[in-house]
Amino acid sequence: HSPGSDSDSIKVFVRVRPLTQGTGLTTDGDQSLCLSVTSPNTIRLLSKPQPRIFTYDHVADMDTTQDAVFSSVAKNICGLSFCFEYLFFLINRESKQSKSFLCKCSFIEIYNEQIYDLLDTASASLFVRENIKKGVFVEGAVEKFVNSAAEAYQVLSLGWRNRRVASTSMNRESSRSHAVFTMTLESKESINEVVNIRMSQLNLVDLAGSERQKDTHTEGSRLKVHCLPSA
Known part of the structure; x- marks a missing residue:
């Protein structure tokens, strides 16, 4: 403190x-x-x-x-675990009002201009696709269904352990990759025999470190992650 x-x-x-x-x-x-x-x-x-x-x-x-x-x-307390707790607090509250929910999580990493699935380390490099209904998405990324804040945090922890981390002379834990943790929430509600389905996403993004190359002595393939084109 x-x-x-x-x-x-x-x-x-x-x-x-x-x-x-x-x-x-x-x-x-x-x-x-x-x-x-x-x-x-x-x-x-x-x-x-x-x-x-x-x-x-x-x-x-x-x-x-x-x-x-x-x-x-609790609402004003910072931290991912409280973020998840608040999300599922709202889900549980709304579920009592004739609504049903599905929540699924994915976790990808962008490293050396390639996309990897942090929830499936055996998978090959993934590709970004675009669909009229889904919008922009990563094809083939594992999506794990979760029913509580604890389960969501377990998925996040699993992916974080798999994240590629490169050592630099400035900070051995300095990440040389971008990571995107996505929670997709789908709600379904029936009103007068009409089914309404809504979908939303929460994206938590951790960008690569911003140390200067001459300070970290990082070069070659580790530096390419900073050269990604803007979306």
Whole structure:
């Protein structure tokens, strides 16, 4: 963590759960709450000899919905795993409204002007095609169906381990290739006997390093990845 950086600091979120049988009793035996949410950041505890106030980054009271808690806490957290979690949170929410979903993932690498399938290391170089219905796509790339954020992250991790990495004198882990992880989402909904199908894609792209050649001493075939023509 970076000292003094709000974006990197540890944050504390508190949620007050609803009362259950036998809870909420004071020392006098009545049903008064032992604590209350006094603001979105503070709670008040009925302690003796005097009440105590506690301050946090965010406080949700017992009436706060699960959606509101997620939006306040998890939605703004960066990272691929949370990105997947948020996507499947939306899928699960919409699935309860007479919709069905299919999600599949592919992972390709562009290295030395060739396209490789990171989910099938035994495959030969692939080719880019264009179709009226599908648009631009990589022919023959493996697509794995996933049903959860955990499964999507497993596919990403598998492909990442297969990625070609070249050593340079600047950074031994500096990648000399481009990688594209694609999640294709298809939804189907029936309204008055009419079936509506929608398809969307989420593309996560990791570009090759931008170090200068004279600094990295990278030459020959490893440098060609920077000479790819613009799409």
